[in-house]
Amino acid sequence: MRRQILEMLKIDRMSAGDIANQLGITPAALSYHLKQLKSEDLIMEYKQKNYIYYELNTSVFDEIIMWCKQFSGVEE
DSSP, X not given: XXXXXHHHHHHOOEEHHHHHHHHTOOHHHHHHXXXXXXXXXXXXXXXXTTEEEXXXXXXXXXXXXXXXXXXXXXXX
């Protein structure tokens, strides 16, 4: 489920309601998954009027890529 959320947010930021609707899950179930993703800093949330929008925290993914590249043996 969390991987699906990350895939969806890779395209564009989304509101919690839109995410829940696309996944076909309850807001309570989505809230649990979003909390887990936020605790690992994989996503960020932004409040706009009465909505909360979620998007990927790309800086975390950039750090992971840089960390993995150190094991490739290929210099840039």
